[in-house]
Amino acid sequence: MTTPLHAVRGELLHFTADPADAGAAALAHLPDGLLVIDDGHIVETGPADTLLGKLPSDTRITDYRGKLVLPGFVDTHIHYAQTDIIASYGEQLLAWLEKYTFPAERRFADPAHAAEVASFFCDELLRNGTTTALAFATVHPASVDALFEAAQQRRMRLIAGKVLMDRNCPDFLADTAQTGYAESKALIERWHGRDRLLYAVTPRFAPTSTNEQMTLAGRLYAEHPGVYLQSHVAENRAEVAWVAELYPEARSYLDVYERYGQLGPRSVYAHCIWLDDTDRQRMVSSGAAMSFCPTSNLFLGSGLFDLDRAHELGVRVGIGTDVGGGTSFSMLQTLNEAYKVLQLKGQHLSAERAFYLATLGGARSLYLDDRIGNFEPGKEADFVVLDPQATPLITRRMARADTLSERLFVLMMLGDDRCVARTHVLGEAV
Ligand code: GUN
Ligand code: ZN
Secondary structure, eight states, X not given: OOOOOEEEEEEEEEESSOHHHHGXXXXXXXXXXXXXXXXXXXXXXXXXXXXXXXXXXXXXXXXXXXEEEEEOEEEXXXXXXXXXXXXXXXXXXXXHIIIIIHHHHHXXXXXXXXXXXXXXXXXXXXXXXXXXXXXXXXXXXXXXXXXXXXXXXXXXXXXXXXXXXXXXXXXXXXXXXXXXXXXXXXXXXXXXXXXXXXXXXXXXXXXXXXXXXXXXXXXXXXXXTXXXXXXXXXXXXXXXXXXXXXXXXXXXXXXXXHHTTOOSTTEEEEEOOSOOHHHHHHHHHHTOEXXXXXXXXXHTTOOOOOHHHHHHHTOEEEEOOOBTTBXXXXXXXXXXXXXXXXHHTTOOOOHHHHHHXXXXXXXXXXXXXXXXXXXXXXXXXXXXXXXXXXXXXXXXXXXXXXXXXXXXXXXXXXXXXXXXXXEEETTEEO
């Protein structure tokens, strides 16, 4: 017994390259297209009128005509334990961590709290069309179990890890170099590669780990081929100055991570604002990726990310919401603020480029573009269905939008979770 094919009809849009490199050839657009799915994976895409006649008669058709179907969004930096402190007033990074973040993360010592937040968090990602995320848990190993369990129940692709933090933090959130290493290793063995779940070694940032813990974090990353490493770098000027005091031997903040063996493929650094070109070159040559987190960078007053420079030098870049320093789970709202950050840099983010970054660009930055990021045959069928008539204002503005480019721009400037009509994971609506 084989299950019948599933075909999704709608306006299909995905990317096969970066529009900044390939121009219009980077886009694949089918105004009335069919996405054919077998057992959660994409079989083919094509115009509905040619494909419909060829499909077996028992094919299940889901009709999204009038809506846009895009690959699921990829959020390359987010903190699930900060869900409850999103939109906390008045501070920049270091004071914000002390005043809001650490007390919120303390509550994850309770596994029941962790499970409740993890469920909400995964539902909220999906409600916003995000089907893959790279997420921080807290220092508590059970917080990682809770998040992976919630993602596993929803069949989501999720990368996450236990925070490593053994200095410059409250005692109630500190591990030690040895316990952090042992607990991370046990979590890797339990979760990495199970279903769609992958593990990320997660030193919070250089100031909150001792030299010994930094060494062991690098070792975990080296000892487990295929695991990720996530951290923060060069977000805030006071933070950068503090790192220079703590690590006087390092050439730069990024160099600290490199000295401890934490730069390489599948390492992802959030923010990357206060870097120089040597740092950017080191990211290119090592294969590391940047996560651009515009809503967080504006909210915490951190600074303006230089996308053009990253692109000129060839660094991998994805988009991160960075909830709860970031102010929205919505990738559409995040692209809105990315556009504005780049305006202040004198740079121009086209809508095509923005949606590329939120889909295939994110997948490439995570080395997952062989499995997700677009609608090429064989890929996992994660997709988001966007409603271009979700609100009266968007409907009105869309009526004046003539080109695909303009319609996408309206969606990213005016859209949010209200525009997400449906999210599908491995082919199925959630
Ligand atoms: N740097 C170290 N920890 C954090 C965090 O939780 N959020 C942000 N935005 N930056 C950090
Ligand atoms: Zn962060």
